[in-house]
Amino acid sequence: MPKYYTPKEANETLIMVRPIIEEMMRIAEKVRAHQPELWVMVQKSAGNGGNPELSKLLKDFDRLDELIHKIQDMGIQIKDLVIGLIDFPAWHEDREVYLCWQAGEGDIEYWHEVEAGFSGRQLIDWE
DSSP states (O other): OOOOOOHHHHHHHHHHHHHHHHHHHHHHHHHHHHHHHHHHHHHHHHHHTOOHHHHHHHHHHHHHHHHHHHHHHTTOEEEETTTTEEEEEEEETTEEEEEEEETTOSSOOEEEETTTOGGGOEEOOOO
16 A cells, blocks of 8 residues: 655655755766767677676666665655655545655645646645
8 A cells, every 4th residue: 555645744754855856866867977978888898898887877776776765665656756756645535646855846736637747736735
């Protein structure tokens, strides 16, 4: 059964989640910066006994994977690592909705219907 957050619970959890999302965004940016070279490095590394740059990136991939699982294990959905967009499942008026937060925002102030996505965000006017 999925975990459902109230706005208060989501904001309390955000204290712990915010630094994780920020680290994930930094790692994702670093990986994206090296992405064009990544495949060439993998091919060369396979035949040459390894590559220090690739090893650094693999550590980043491992850390990113660890952080993703940490967030997902809390029942939070990661929507976009570039802008740090996450959704907390919530129950509102007898249906599942998402409490929506993006890196750089303060508290969680918005929600949206499951099908609506980010463009359907509305101010939370319930508790």
